[in-house]
Amino acid sequence: MSRNKIIGAVEIGTSKVLVLVAELVDGKSLNLIGFGRKPSAGIKKGEIIDFKYASRVTHAAIDEAEKSAGVNIDSIYLALSGGHLGGSFNKGSAQVSSHDGRVVEQDTLRAIEDAKSKRLPDKRLYIHHIRNPFLLDKKSVKSPIGMQGEMLEVGFWSVHGDESTIGNYLHVVNGFGLEVDDMIISSICSGEAVVFPATKEMGALVVDIGRGTTDYALFRNGNIIRTGVVCVGGDHLTNDLSMGLRISPKEAEELKKREGSLDAEKLVPGSKAKVMLRGDYTIGDREIPFQSIYKILQARVEELFQIIKSDLGELLDTDDLAGRVVLTGGSSQLTGIDETAARVLGMQVEMGELPNWVDESLRVPGNSTVLGLLRYASNHHNLNAVTSQNSGFLGKLRSIFKPKRLEVA
Amino acid sequence: MARQNRQKKKSGRDWKSLRQAPTRKPGTRIAWWRRAKIRFHTVALCLAGTCGFAFLVVAVSYFTSNPLEVNLAGPSGTVDVIDFQTNGSLGKAWAVKTLDIPKETRLMDLNLHALKKRIESEGQVSSVILQRRYPHMLRIKVTEHLPILKIYIADPELGKKCLLVSESGVVFEGIGQPEQMVGGLPILFGGKLLKDSEGFLPLKVVSKIKPLLDAARKKYPHIFRDWNRIRYESLEGQDALVGLVRINSPLAKEVIFSTEMDFMTQLERLDYVLNYSNREGWTPLSLVDLPGRKSATVRLSGEMPRTIIGQSQLF
Numbered sequence: 227m228s229r230n231k232i233i234g235a236v237e238i239g240t241s242k243v244l245v246l247v248a249e250l251v252d253g254k255s256l257n258l259i260g261f262g263r264k265p266s267a268g269i270k271k272g273e274i275i276d277f278k279y280a281s282r283v284t285h286a287a288i289d290e291a292e293k294s295a296g297v298n299i300d301s302i303y304l305a306l307s308g309g310h311l312g313g314s315f316n317k318g319s320a321q322v323s324s325h326d327g328r329v330v331e332q333d334t335l336r337a338i339e340d341a342k343s344k345r346l347p348d349k350r351l352y353i354h355h356i357r358n359p360f361l362l363d364k365k366s367v368k369s370p371i372g373m374q375g376e377m378l379e380v381g382f383w384s385v386h387g388d389e390s391t392i393g394n395y396l397h398v399v400n401g402f403g404l405e406v407d408d409m410i411i412s413s414i415c416s417g418e419a420v421v422f423p424a425t426k427e428m429g430a431l432v433v434d435i436g437r438g439t440t441d442y443a444l445f446r447n448g449n450i451i452r453t454g455v456v457c458v459g460g461d462h463l464t465n466d467l468s469m470g471l472r473i474s475p476k477e478a479e480e481l482k483k484r485e486g487s488l489d490a491e492k493l494v495p496g497s498k499a500k501v502m503l504r505g506d507y508t509i510g511d512r513e514i515p516f517q518s519i520y521k522i523l524q525a526r527v528e529e530l531f532q533i534i535k536s537d538l539g540e541l542l543d544t545d546d547l548a549g550r551v552v553l554t555g556g557s558s559q560l561t562g563i564d565e566t567a568a569r570v571l572g573m574q575v576e577m578g579e580l581p582n583w584v585d586e587s588l589r590v591p592g593n594s595t596v597l598g599l600l601r602y603a604s605n606h607h608n609l610n611a612v613t614s615q616n617s618g619f620l621g622k623l624r625s626i627f628k629p630k631r632l633e634v635a
Numbered sequence: 636m637a638r639q640n641r642q643k644k645k646s647g648r649d650w651k652s653l654r655q656a657p658t659r660k661p662g663t664r665i666a667w668w669r670r671a672k673i674r675f676h677t678v679a680l681c682l683a684g685t686c687g688f689a690f691l692v693v694a695v696s697y698f699t700s701n702p703l704e705v706n707l708a709g710p711s712g713t714v715d716v717i718d719f720q721t722n723g724s725l726g727k728a729w730a731v732k733t734l735d736i737p738k739e740t741r742l743m744d745l746n747l748h749a750l751k752k753r754i755e756s757e758g759q760v761s762s763v764i765l766q767r768r769y770p771h772m773l774r775i776k777v778t779e780h781l782p783i784l785k786i787y788i789a790d791p792e793l794g795k796k797c798l799l800v801s802e803s804g805v806v807f808e809g810i811g812q813p814e815q816m817v818g819g820l821p822i823l824f825g826g827k828l829l830k831d832s833e834g835f836l837p838l839k840v841v842s843k844i845k846p847l848l849d850a851a852r853k854k855y856p857h858i859f860r861d862w863n864r865i866r867y868e869s870l871e872g873q874d875a876l877v878g879l880v881r882i883n884s885p886l887a888k889e890v891i892f893s894t895e896m897d898f899m900t901q902l903e904r905l906d907y908v909l910n911y912s913n914r915e916g917w918t919p920l921s922l923v924d925l926p927g928r929k930s931a932t933v934r935l936s937g938e939m940p941r942t943i944i945g946q947s948q949l950f
Contacts, residue, residue, distance in 0.1 A: 352649040401662020
């Protein structure tokens, strides 16, 4: 019997709350049917600072999306970001137990159990355990079962976050009468949207520059090996311009959008090129040296990429990473940011492109997280559908006659 | 399972361990409206479902007890069979004669409307249903007027004739009525019998005496059985409500009822008077005048009228 599920992808960001509604037909195809967007309130650097305002804008966005779709959402997938997110790489190992030295399922489970056994400090909760490839006698293998070896190792990149912050996000959605089916960190979502599988195999660093935070995820051999959040975003650029040029934050935001550029070609040494503050030649409008804007923005953006480079350390070794840096997010639209990224990170940089199945009006870098979230949700739903087939009497009966499926990570 | 639990316990808590309560109090007005809308739709859906189910139950029970007669058209042949059904005395021979359907007429070629008119032109017929039953049968279902009285007329066209009267006042000839039944019907006098181009008009007077006849037939059949003449006299003109009903029977040459008084009370009085008179050997009585205020007046044959006081002061 066919069953169409209505899923909602929600991103509660610092600048906006985005909601996409999609119809999942028979767990296979995804139809985008609704969209809601509201300017954010009560959120700072990816964390809720005013529950009431955050609830109000989130509910308004979900309501708008439901109305545009003409249906009620069944379940919510939520993108998570913020400085509270952290991660740790946990390794586990197990001796191959069979007498002939071939790896069996029990060995993989023991290695996984060992890797996941690391406890978190109080008030921290795991969000994802992202499995890296198995190592059999230090050699990377995709599926070790049946292979010969002595020592099996596996590593997990485990993302965790603050319990109360995560709880706040859940309660905002619960307050609308919906339950959060899954929670995915923003960098993984953006990676789903803008990086092709082939690029992930080659290795790629996805950097999603938002308004309050910058999320990144490092892919190698098709796996996510590291994620992170830097609490620097478009707001910091605005703030720097406001402070540096002694203008209001509103004027700084408009100036950044209109004249903000990191394009070095525009900057001739000793140039006295000037731009107008507001551009409307009204009272209070004045000339500002372009060089000042450039320098302020350049300093902050360089700092941002330096932090990412520093966080990733040896993982960013370009010998291992044949791929490229993919920039996305609303603040990645700053002219010349790709050149700065390439210079600091020492890698080829490209701007993320959203897939063709997305409507033209939605194909903007600021929507990459929520679109990737939806894509993740559809894949995840399929996995759930497979596992749920084995529940219940009929499912158990079916599982008796089916070969067992190894589920790791 | 135990291993999975142990693994979970060892590996620390994940976000799914947090309790979600989406059914709690809505967080904002938008959420409140949404919940109210969903609840309203749910209730409306339940009501519609219940109504639909109830309708289905009623419809099924109705059609089970009153199965629809489905006439399926099939090949049409000549009219070979006439299936005649009636609640009265008309017979199939009368129907065949009245309809006069030519031989070799095909069932499909019958003009049912004209045939219906032909049957209904007979005053004894109240209504008729004609049905084609393919391939060869014409079904006729007749509902007749049933006689409760008879009248004698002397018409310039018809001559002297006995006609029957139904409880709705319809006057008809009484085709096929058993003689014994016709002989036992009381004769109606009084009232004006009118005629138009289609025949006699219903007798209005019947509606005034019908309650008396119904009550007598139901409660006092032994008295009703003996009534042989009934006359209605209007006191204030033809259409007045108040009138007298005069009845002749072997036990009392004349019994007077009034439409102004409850017929059942008057019948009780008559029953008492007749019983009393029988015991006393006074029958046949000359006159019983029932509609007195507290009493009935009785006149014995060849004597002065006297008043009989009932045991229960009923009169």
